[in-house]
Amino acid sequence: MREEKTRFDFNFAQLRVLRAFAVYLFCGAFLVSGCNKNTATDSSGAAAVQLTLDWKPEPEFGGFYAAKQDGAFSRHGLDVTLTPAGEGADTWQLVATGKTQFATSSADQVLIARKQNADVIAIFAVYQTFPQGIMVHQSRGFKTMGDVFTHDGVLLAEDNAWLHFLENKFAPVRVRITYYSGGVSEFLAKKDYSQQCFVTSEPILAKHQGGDPQTFLIADEGFNPYTTVVICKGDLWRAHPDEVRAMAAACREGWRDYLDQPDPVNATMHGLNADMDLQTFAEAAAAQKPLIETDQTRAAGLGTMTGDRWKDLADQLVKLGVIDSSVDPQQCFVNP
Amino acid sequence: MKTRRTIFSALWPPAIVLVAAVLAMHVAASVLNESFLLPRPSAVAKVMFDRRDELLASLWTTAEAALIGFFASGFGGIAVGMILSASPLVRRAIYPYTVFFQTVPIVAIAPLLMIWCGPGLAAVALSAFIVSVFPVIANTLSGLLSTDPALEDLFRLYGASRWARLWKLKLPMALPSIFTGLRVAAGLAVIGTVVGEFLVGLFGPGEGLGVRIVSAKKQGRTDEVFAAVLIASLLGLAMFAAINLAAKLMLRHWHASEQDN
Numbered sequence: 104m105r106e107e108k109t110r111f112d113f114n115f116a117q118l119r120v121l122r123a124f125a126v127y128l129f130c131g132a133f134l135v136s137g138c139n140k141n142t143a144t145d146s147s148g149a150a151a152v153q154l155t156l157d158w159k160p161e162p163e164f165g166g167f168y169a170a171k172q173d174g175a176f177s178r179h180g181l182d183v184t185l186t187p188a189g190e191g192a193d194t195w196q197l198v199a200t201g202k203t204q205f206a207t208s209s210a211d212q213v214l215i216a217r218k219q220n221a222d223v224i225a226i227f228a229v230y231q232t233f234p235q236g237i238m239v240h241q242s243r244g245f246k247t248m249g250d251v252f253t254h255d256g257v258l259l260a261e262d263n264a265w266l267h268f269l270e271n272k273f274a275p276v277r278v279r280i281t282y283y284s285g286g287v288s289e290f291l292a293k294k295d296y297s298q299q300c301f302v303t304s305e306p307i308l309a310k311h312q313g314g315d316p317q318t319f320l321i322a323d324e325g326f327n328p329y330t331t332v333v334i335c336k337g338d339l340w341r342a343h344p345d346e347v348r349a350m351a352a353a354c355r356e357g358w359r360d361y362l363d364q365p366d367p368v369n370a371t372m373h374g375l376n377a378d379m380d381l382q383t384f385a386e387a388a389a390a391q392k393p394l395i396e397t398d399q400t401r402a403a404g405l406g407t408m409t410g411d412r413w414k415d416l417a418d419q420l421v422k423l424g425v426i427d428s429s430v431d432p433q434q435c436f437v438n439p
Numbered sequence: 440m441k442t443r444r445t446i447f448s449a450l451w452p453p454a455i456v457l458v459a460a461v462l463a464m465h466v467a468a469s470v471l472n473e474s475f476l477l478p479r480p481s482a483v484a485k486v487m488f489d490r491r492d493e494l495l496a497s498l499w500t501t502a503e504a505a506l507i508g509f510f511a512s513g514f515g516g517i518a519v520g521m522i523l524s525a526s527p528l529v530r531r532a533i534y535p536y537t538v539f540f541q542t543v544p545i546v547a548i549a550p551l552l553m554i555w556c557g558p559g560l561a562a563v564a565l566s567a568f569i570v571s572v573f574p575v576i577a578n579t580l581s582g583l584l585s586t587d588p589a590l591e592d593l594f595r596l597y598g599a600s601r602w603a604r605l606w607k608l609k610l611p612m613a614l615p616s617i618f619t620g621l622r623v624a625a626g627l628a629v630i631g632t633v634v635g636e637f638l639v640g641l642f643g644p645g646e647g648l649g650v651r652i653v654s655a656k657k658q659g660r661t662d663e664v665f666a667a668v669l670i671a672s673l674l675g676l677a678m679f680a681a682i683n684l685a686a687k688l689m690l691r692h693w694h695a696s697e698q699d700n
Contacts, residue, residue: 193657196475219475219659257558262642262654280642281558282653284550292554425658 149182150346154333155206156187157194159285160372161304161379162365162387163331164207166229169368170357178356179349187375195223198334205335205350210328210416211264211425213435218426222337225436226347227354227406229331232394233322235265238290238300241315248319249273256295259283266299267423268326286378287312303391307383328416329408332436340437348439355405362392407438478662487666493651498670500647501632504560505674508567509628513621515568516575520617521605523576524583534580541573545631549638559641563649566635571627575620582616583609615696618686625678633671648674 156164167185170176176183186203188194194206195213199221208216208225216223237258239245251258252273258280260266270276283299287309290298300306306316321327333354340347361368365388373381400407413432420426461480468479487494519537523530545566552562586609594604636649646654648667655663690697 193659196659200473200476215658221473221475221659262657266642276643279558281553281639282637284638289550289554 149177149180150349151182151184152204152346152350153184153186154350155194155197155203156185157207157331159187159378160375161301162369162372162384162391163229163234163301163303165361165365165368165372165388166354166358167207168357168372169361170353172368172371173357173360175353175356175360179353181346181349181353183350183353195221195334198223198336201336204339205333207331208334209263209330210332210413210435211420213332213334214417214420214426214430214432215264217430217435223334224337224340224434225329225332225334225408226340226439227333227351228329228408229333229358229406230329230391230394231397231400233265233320233327233330234301234303234391234394235330236300236302236306236318236320237269237297238287238306238309238316238318239297240290240294241317242294245317245319248321248324251297251319252276252278254278256297257281257293259289259296259298261299264328264420264423264425265321265326267425268419269321269324271423272324287314290314290316301387303387303394304379304383307386307390308379311380311383326419327412329412332408333406337434340439344439347437351406351439358395358405361388362396365389403438408436410436475659475661478665482662483665483669486660486662487669490663490666494648494666494670496645497648497651497667498674500560500645501629501636501649501671502674504563504635504647505567505628505632505678507560507564508631509571509625509678511564511568512572512575512624512628516572516620516624517579517617519572519576520579520583521610523580524609525605530580537573537576540569540576543569545570545634546638549635552635553639558639562639563632563635563647566639567628567631570631570634571624574623574627575617578616578620578623579613582613585616586612614690615686615694618682618690621682622679625682626675629671629675629678 154167156167158164160168164185164187167183171183171185183205188197188206193212194203194208195216197203198206198208199216207229208223210225210228213223213225237248237251237260239251243250243254243256245251245254248269249272252269253275254277256278258278260280260283262282266280270280278297287298287305290296290305290309291312291314298305300316300318302318302320306318309316333350335347335350365385369381369384369388373379373384379387396405399409410433413435417426417428417430417432417435421428464477464480468474468477471477474482523534548569549562549566552565556562556565583605590608590612591604594608599607632647633649633652636647637653640647640650642650642654648671652664652667655661655667687697
């Protein structure tokens with residue numbers, strides 16, 4: 104009589120495959136559970152959080168590296184991991200999806216995020232004056248920002264709100280616009296190229312490499328969002344206001360340290376970002392001081408923001424069609 | 440000759456899969472409820488309708504670059520394949536280096552492309568060419584070297600010149616392989632175009648699909664990202680279908696691959 108083969112009569116080879124599969128599933132379960140990114144406390148009781156930076160380690164983040172190096176974070180009970188995310192990462196999406204607790208972004212990005220129903224808020228603003236500009240070759244003989252847009256040539260820029268603002272202001276635009284991916288090498292290679300820049304870094308870098316840069320500040324044209332703002336989820340502010348206060352206070356101390364004594368922190372950042380030489384780090388740190396410390400911050404504290412500035416920005420973005428009027432600027436920030 | 444019944448039986452399985460996929464996407468998007476991560480299919484359809492003029496303009500821009508790159512790969516790849524098949528010495532010397540076309544990361548050479556040609560059509564079409572040329576070279580070469588030796592001997596016996604052997608025997612026999620290479624190159628040309636546009640595309644009215652994808656992503660408009668990606672895929676599909684049609688027309692009378700059994 105033939106033996107009945109039931110469904111579960113596996114032969115030896117099949118059993119080995121099943122066993123391997125079970126082992127992988129088991130290990131996979133451990134890996135997945137280890138990916139939990141909720142705020143945990145480390146062994147010393149400090150809250151372990153991540154601050155994701157939206158560019159490479161440069162003087163624009165000096166205060167954060169100072170807060171880590173000089174112990175400001177740990178004094179406020181925070182164990183912060185600084186993660187440079189590289190070019191133009193959409194950090195608000197990382198915060199909104201819980202991949203990171205804190206990140207740096209800009210005020211216009213926060214408004215765009217809130218339009219997409221992502222509940223992110225700004226808690227600390229490094230730059231009171233928008234530090235972005237457009238860098239051109241002096242040999243072109245441009246007198247104003249408008250000349251850049253109304254003459255032939257190529258402009259390397261990221262597709263951000265300020266670009267739409269300037270394209271609108273100087274329409275019709277003749278310059279050809281394409282992506283800016285960092286550095287100054289394309290700018291130096293071609294005389295008819297212009298590029299976006301942080302007025303405190305790329306022009307200095309270009310000059311050191313033999314270029315003849317001339318910079319126009321975007322804030323002078325009337326577009327002035329807070330920049331390098333620390334953001335977090337609105338939920339975090341409502342559920343753990345102390346943690347948010349601690350982060351803001353630690354950032355304030357770190358930036359105070361960096362403004363007073365940039366050199367040790369510059370050395371650390373240069374070790375992480377060799378694209379920029381130490382001399383440029385020092386010059387950039389000096390050049391950015393008036394953009395960070397103003398009369399308003401001397402009165403109210405480093406990093407504080409006002410509702411009027413947020414409202415002006417929101418109005419501008421509504422006019423450009425980037426957001427609609429349903430975004431409430433008062434909901435976008437706190438001064439913890 | 441396909442009857443109506445066979446056309447229907449060819450269409451309903453992929454149609455069922457499509458409906459299931461759209462439903463799954465709708466459910467996932469509703470559960471996730473973060474429109475900037477995964478949009479609902481209805482939102483994608485809406486933006487495709489609302490912005491149809493802009494998306495169509497983007498499609499023409501991308502298609503122009505993709506087709507230029509593809510035809511350059513096609514003609515260039517076949518020509519290089521023919522040259523390599525002619526001399527074993529040349530083949531051994533050059534063929535290994537053609538692989539560089541496949542392995543070079545476009546992200547790394549895009550700045551160079553931009554400096555040589557300026558941003559825009561030339562650089563993007565060049566990107567499409569670089570990414571799609573190698574399969575054409577490899578398949579053309581393989582097809583030309585696979586001629587039946589008995590048939591080659593037959594041609595030689597009849598006194599056919601080298602050129603006649605190439606034109607009347609080897610090339611026609613290689614056509615199925617060449618078409619395989621072209622099919623692969625079509626999809627790669629679209630990918631190369633879109634990636635090129637990510638890096639060196641021009642902003643502005645009529646900007647390509649790749650530029651639109653990056654802009655929309657920056658503004659959190661994921662429904663537009665999905666719409667642009669879908670349109671780019673359809674472009675690749677259209678090119679693929681066109682090549683299949685060409686293969687059918689050229690091979691249907693004499694090659695087994697295009698004859699219904």
